[in-house]
Amino acid sequence: MGILKAGGAYVPLDPSYPQERLSYMLADSGVEVLLTQQSLLKSLPSHTARVVCLDTDWGAIEQHTLENFDVGVCADNLAYVIYTSGSIGRPKGAMNTHQGIRNRLLWMQDAYQLTSSDSVLQKTPFSFDVSVWEFFWPLLTGVRIVIAKPEGHKDSTYLVNLISTQQITTIHFVPSMLQVFLLEPNSGNCSCLKRVICSGEVLPFELTERFFDHLECELHNLYGPTEAAIDVTSWQCQLQENHQLVPIGRPIANIQVYILDKHLQVVPIGVPGELYIGGDGLARGYLNRPELTCEKFIPNPFSDDKSERLYKTGDLARYGSDGNIVFLGRIDYQVKIRGFRIELEEIEAVLAQHPNVRQTIVTVLEEHSKDKRLVAYVVPKEEQVFTTSELRRFLQERLPQYMMPAAFVTLSAMPITSNGKVDRRALPAPNTVSLEKEEVFVAPRNAIEEVLVEIWKEILKLDKISIYDNFFNIGGHSLVATQLISRLRQGFQLEIPLKALFERPTIAELSECITQYQIEQADDAEIIAALKELEELSDEEIKELFASEV
Numbered sequence: 001m002g003i004l005k006a007g008g009a010y011v012p013l014d015p016s017y018p019q020e021r022l023s024y025m026l027a028d029s030g031v032e033v034l035l036t037q038q039s040l041l042k043s044l045p046s047h048t049a050r051v052v053c054l055d056t057d058w059g060a061i062e063q064h065t066l067e068n069f070d071v072g073v074c075a076d077n078l079a080y081v082i083y084t085s086g087s088i089g090r091p092k093g094a095m096n097t098h099q100g101i102r103n104r105l106l107w108m109q110d111a112y113q114l115t116s117s118d119s120v121l122q123k124t125p126f127s128f129d130v131s132v133w134e135f136f137w138p139l140l141t142g143v144r145i146v147i148a149k150p151e152g153h154k155d156s157t158y159l160v161n162l163i164s165t166q167q168i169t170t171i172h173f174v175p176s177m178l179q180v181f182l183l184e185p186n187s188g189n190c191s192c193l194k195r196v197i198c199s200g201e202v203l204p205f206e207l208t209e210r211f212f213d214h215l216e217c218e219l220h221n222l223y224g225p226t227e228a229a230i231d232v233t234s235w236q237c238q239l240q241e242n243h244q245l246v247p248i249g250r251p252i253a254n255i256q257v258y259i260l261d262k263h264l265q266v267v268p269i270g271v272p273g274e275l276y277i278g279g280d281g282l283a284r285g286y287l288n289r290p291e292l293t294c295e296k297f298i299p300n301p302f303s304d305d306k307s308e309r310l311y312k313t314g315d316l317a318r319y320g321s322d323g324n325i326v327f328l329g330r331i332d333y334q335v336k337i338r339g340f341r342i343e344l345e346e347i348e349a350v351l352a353q354h355p356n357v358r359q360t361i362v363t364v365l366e367e368h369s370k371d372k373r374l375v376a377y378v379v380p381k382e383e384q385v386f387t388t389s390e391l392r393r394f395l396q397e398r399l400p401q402y403m404m405p406a407a408f409v410t411l412s413a414m415p416i417t418s419n420g421k422v423d424r425r426a427l428p429a430p431n432t433v434s435l436e437k438e439e440v441f442v443a444p445r446n447a448i449e450e451v452l453v454e455i456w457k458e459i460l461k462l463d464k465i466s467i468y469d470n471f472f473n474i475g476g477h478s479l480v481a482t483q484l485i486s487r488l489r490q491g492f493q494l495e496i497p498l499k500a501l502f503e504r505p506t507i508a509e510l511s512e513c514i515t516q517y518q519i520e521q522a523d524d525a526e527i528i529a530a531l532k533e534l535e536e537l538s539d540e541e542i543k544e545l546f547a548s549e550v
C-alpha cells in the first residue's frame with residue numbers, strides 16, 4: 001500500500017525462497033528500496049537496496065506526513081512485478097501496469113458487487129497475483145479485509161474456524177485446496193460464505209458437484225495468467241451443470257480473447273487452438289527480457305492500431321457452442337501443481353548445472369485420485385554416482401520447495417523415439433518404494449511410530465517408510481500435510497499445528513513431538529492415573545517399559 005501510494009511498483013519477495021533465487025530476483029529487478037522486518041535481515045542475500053525495516057524503523061516512519069502525495073502516477077506506470085517460473089532456469093518478472101490491475105479490480109466489483117456487509121479473506125501469499133485482488137478489492141470498495149495468519153492458507157481446520165468466527169463472505173481457493181477444504185468435517189457449516197472464487201488450475205466437474213453438496217453459495221471459475229493482471233475470463237458454476245469440463249467462461253470487461261491456429265487464424269467453434277489475450281489487462285512484458293517479451297507479446301493481427309498486442313498464453317482451448325471457452329491443457333511443458341505454475345524446463349536447467357549430471361528430464365506423474373507429483377529422470381556423467389539426497393540438496397539451494405521433485409530416477413540412458421527425441425512415454429514409472437533408496441531403512445521403534453508409519457503409508461500411498469524419511473522428500477506436500485494433521489487429530493486426540501510437521505518432518509521427530517504434546521495437553525487426572533499405573537508395576541516391568549521407549 002505504501003509503495004503504491006509513493007508512486008512505486010512493488011516486487012514481492014518470499015523470504016522462504018532459497019537465497020540464490022532471492023539474490024537473482026533482487027539483482028534482476030534492481031529494486032532501490034527493500035521493505036522488510038528486522039528478523040529477516042540476516043537471511044537476505046547481499047544486495048544494494050536501501051533497507052527499511054517496517055518494525056524497528058517505525059519510529060522514523062511515523063514522523064513523516066500523513067498527507068496523500070501527488071505522485072502523478074498514470075495508467076501506463078507499473079504497479080507490481082511478479083516473478084513466475086522461467087524455462088531457462090531462472091524466474092521471469094511480469095511487469096503489470098496500473099491500467100491492467102485497475103481494469104481487473106473494477107470489473108470484479110462490477111461483477112460481484114461487494115457491500116459493507118461483506119468480509120474478504122486475504123490468505124494467498126503475496127508472491128502470487130491472486131493476493132493482489134485479495135488486498136486491493138476490499139480496500140478499493142471500503143469492505144472489511146481479514147488477513148489470515150502466515151501459512152494459514154494451508155490449514156483447512158484453521159480456515160473453517162476463521163471463516164465462521166470472522167463471518168467471511170468472499171474467499172479464494174485454488175481447486176486443489178478447495179478439494180482439501182471440502183474434506184474438512186465442518187466445512188459445510190461455513191454458511192456465511194456468499195461466493196467462492198476459484199482460479200489457477202483446472203476446476204474439475206466432480207469438485208463443483210461436491211461443492212454444491214456442501215455449500216449453498218456461488219462458485220466462480222476465473223482464468224488468467226500473471227502476464228494479464230490476474231484473470232481474463234470468468235464463469236459462474238451452475239448447480240445443474242451439463243458441462244463435464246467446467247468452462248472458463250467469457251472475457252471480462254475490456255479484454256479480448258482469441259483462439260487461433262499456428263497461422264494466427266481464428267479456429268472454428270469447437271476446434272482447439274491456442275488462447276491469445278488482448279486488451280487492457282496485458283502486462284508491459286517481462287523485465288529485462290526483450291526477446292521473450294517479443295515472442296510472447298505479439299502485434300495484434302486483428303487491430304489497425306500498430307501498438308496493440310496479444311499475449312500468447314501457451315494454453316489450449318476451444319469455444320463451446322454456447323460461446324463459453326473451455327480450457328483443454330497446455331501446448332508446452334508448463335504445468336500446474338496444486339496451483340503452482342512450474343516450467344518443467346526450469347527444473348531441468350537447474351539440475352543440468354550439477355557437475356555429475358549428463359542429461360535430465362522432469363515430468364509430472366498423475367496418479368492416486370489425480371494427485372500430481374514431479375519426477376526427475378537423471379542420466380549421470382560416465383562413472384559418476386550421486387545420491388538422491390545430494391541432488392535434492394542441490395535443488396533446494398536454488399528452487400522453491402514447490403518445485404522440488406518427489407522422486408528421482410537414475411537411468412543409464414534416456415529412451416529415444418525413432419526420430420531421435422527423448423521418448424517421454426517410455427520413461428519408466430518411478431518405483432515409489434525406492435524414492436529415497438540410499439537412506440538406510442529403520443523400522444518403527446515404538447507404538448507411536450508404528451501408528452505414524454501406518455498413517456504415512458496410507459496417505460502417501462507408499463509400501464515402506466523408514467522413520468528417518470523426510471515427509472516432504474517422499475511425496476508429502478502441504479495439502480497432504482493437512483490430511484496428515486487431521487489423521488493425527490483422530491488417531492491421537494491431539495491438536496498438532498501444521499508448523500510442527502514442517503519443523504519435524506520425520507516419523508522419529510514427529511513421534512517425539514507427539515509425546516511432548518500428549519504431556520502438555522494431558523490434564524492432571526490423566527497424569528495421576530498414569531503415575532498410579534506405574535506404581536503398580538514391578539521394577540522389572542518399568543524397566544521393560546522404558547526400554548521399549550513407549
Ligand code: AMP
Pocket residue numbers: 084198199200201202203221222223224225226227248313315327330336340341
Ligand atoms: P498463473 O500465472 O500462475 O496465474 O498461471 C496461469 C496459468 O494457469 C494459465 O496459463 C493456465 O494454464 C492456468 N490456469 C489459470 N486459471 C485456470 C483455470 N481456471 N482453469 C484452467 N487453467 C487455469
